[in-house]
Amino acid sequence: MLLPPPNWLAQAPxxxxxxxxxxxxxxxxxxxxxxxxxxxISGNKWxxxxxxxxxxxxxxxEGIISLGGAHxxxxxxxxxxxxxxxxxxxxxxxxxxxxxxxxRDLQTFGMQLHWLGYAGYRARHEAGFWVPWQGxxxxxxxxxxxxxxxxxxxxxxxxxxxxxxxxxKLGWNDFDAWWLACGTGTTLAGLALAEQGKRVVYGALxxxxxxxxxxNIESILAHATEPAADYQLIDASRGGFAKxxxxxxxxxxxxxxxxxxxxxxxxxxxxxxxxxxxVESGEFAVGTRLVFAHTGGLQGRRGFAAM
Ligand SMILES: Cc1ncc(COP(=O)(O)O)c(C=O)c1O
Numbered sequence: 001m002l003l004p005p006p007n008w009l010a011q012a013p014x015x016x017x018x019x020x021x022x023x024x025x026x027x028x029x030x031x032x033x034x035x036x037x038x039x040x041i042s043g044n045k046w047x048x049x050x051x052x053x054x055x056x057x058x059x060x061x062e063g064i065i066s067l068g069g070a071h072x073x074x075x076x077x078x079x080x081x082x083x084x085x086x087x088x089x090x091x092x093x094x095x096x097x098x099x100x101x102x103x104r105d106l107q108t109f110g111m112q113l114h115w116l117g118y119a120g121y122r123a124r125h126e127a128g129f130w131v132p133w134q135g136x137x138x139x140x141x142x143x144x145x146x147x148x149x150x151x152x153x154x155x156x157x158x159x160x161x162x163x164x165x166x167x168x169k170l171g172w173n174d175f176d177a178w179w180l181a182c183g184t185g186t187t188l189a190g191l192a193l194a195e196q197g198k199r200v201v202y203g204a205l206x207x208x209x210x211x212x213x214x215x216n217i218e219s220i221l222a223h224a225t226e227p228a229a230d231y232q233l234i235d236a237s238r239g240g241f242a243k244x245x246x247x248x249x250x251x252x253x254x255x256x257x258x259x260x261x262x263x264x265x266x267x268x269x270x271x272x273x274x275x276x277x278x279v280e281s282g283e284f285a286v287g288t289r290l291v292f293a294h295t296g297g298l299q300g301r302r303g304f305a306a307m
Contacts, residue, residue: 002053002061002087009037009046012159014166017292019259025279026286029179030170031261032163035268035296041084043296044180044187045077048147050155053081056141063088065133066143067116067124070098073297074146079109090114090137094121101302148186153220156190163291172289175199179275180293181206181267182233183241185213187295189220192229201229202278204236204271211241236274242266248273261294264301268294 013036017029034043056064063082068075068091075091082089089111093103097115106113116123123129130142146152167173178195182188182203192201205213214233221229238245244265252269256262263269275292278284 002057002085004085012037012162014163016170017259021276021279027279027284028289029292031292031294033294035294035298040080041077043073045074045147047155047159048152048186049078049081051151052143052147055151059141061141062139064143065090065137065140067092067145069094070100071102071300073300075106076102076299079106079111083109090140092116146184148184150220150223152186153190153193156187157194159293160191160194175289175291177202177290178293179290181271181295182213183207185217188231189217192231193224197228197230201231203231203233204274205233206237206267206270207241208237234274236270238270262298264297266300267297
């Protein structure tokens with residue numbers, strides 16, 4: 001069995017986000033705490049995994065093989081899910097063996113690791129990449145990097161439902177748009193598909209423009225049979241993926257002190273800072289209501305502190 005019982009993970013709380021710069025601009029933001037669904041299988045990762053697990057189950061697989069870096073939030077959630085639910089996991093890692101807090105957790109959770117080097121990892125999009133791995137692990141189901149693809153996106157429809165179910169407790173009957181961090185764009189595509197154009201989904205790019213996020217989103221949205229999805233990508237990478245500067249770190253620190261919300265510098269911190277810049281440049285009308293999806297990734301803060 002790869003799938004958990006229904007309602008296995010807690011619901012992500014939807015909480016008001018109270019920050020001076022939002023109040024000053026007359027913008028209301030609620031934060032959907034996907035980081036709180038589980039201590040280990042946290043953030044958007046579970047939602048991106050769930051349809052892949054269903055496909056693996058249908059195929060009669062005994063476990064999952066997937067790929068990522070030495071700080072990968074995706075591999076971390078996958079390995080934790082494998083340990084909790086009792087299925088086998090194999091991780092193909094970028095680069096050469098490294099000892100990071102994430103890698104140590106992967107080993108503790110029982111994931112079998114294979115380091116591909118850098119050139120080996122770059123080959124992951126080539127036709128035939130999976131053939132030798134499928135030969136070596138015939139009972140495992142392959143999941144693309146980051147839990148991406150259409151299956152990854154489809155699982156993210158539940159994120160929309162979780163927010164909608166909790167609007168009343170904020171005294172909201174609706175909201176205008178989503179704001180969230182984008183790495184591959186899979187989560188954004190899933191939300192945009194689920195919204196069917198009803199609300200705009202703003203994606204704050206954690207990676208530079210040339211990382212193929214827009215084509216990835218378009219290839220997922222090409223499967224939509226419903227009205228056009230409405231989304232916008234915002235450059236939030238601050239010079240590159242994992243590039244961190246003092247202004248960002250100060251912002252994360254101040255946000256945590258004022259609101260109690262923990263952020264990390266690669267995705268959620270950059271996404272909220274990009275929202276601040278957007279709000280301060282007057283892009284949203286007074287009275288706009290947004291839901292900011294906290295996509296988790298807090299386990300990665302340990303590796304970052306050690307860098
Ligand atoms: C914490 C966090 N937030 C956001 C994302 C972006 O998700 P996506 O790849 O679906 O755009 C990721 C992973 O890539 C992540 O680890």
